[in-house]
Amino acid sequence: MNDQERDSSSDEDQRDEEVKEEMKRLEENPPEKLEDWPTGAAKYETFGGPEGEHKYDDGPEAKLGPAGLRRHEDGSVSIDGEKVDNPEDYKGEPIPGGPTDPDGPDLAGEKEDRSGD
Numbered sequence: 001m002n003d004q005e006r007d008s009s010s011d012e013d014q015r016d017e018e019v020k021e022e023m024k025r026l027e028e029n030p031p032e033k034l035e036d037w038p039t040g041a042a043k044y045e046t047f048g049g050p051e052g053e054h055k056y057d058d059g060p061e062a063k064l065g066p067a068g069l070r071r072h073e074d075g076s077v078s079i080d081g082e083k084v085d086n087p088e089d090y091k092g093e094p095i096p097g098g099p100t101d102p103d104g105p106d107l108a109g110e111k112e113d114r115s116g117d
Contacts, residue, residue: 027060
């Protein structure tokens, strides 16, 4: 290995270490807003590390909510098969500009009903 290859390898190792540190910070305190998530190399990493190293409830993913949470087509929510009393308790904030954002733009093909009916 020549000097240039060695320098390139150490630069890559340093970047990998920086990405791991950034992901560790995110795991300890996950951002609530989409714009606060990483935009650099860390955005391509799996939250909680590679799959299979630990169970969902044992890792940082548990901070994102219960693993057994399911949303149903009728708007109800269940956790581990039991429906919750208030599904609104498990509803997150809409992503700004996303399809559920009440202040967001209309989606392609949607028309606002202006007839007043």
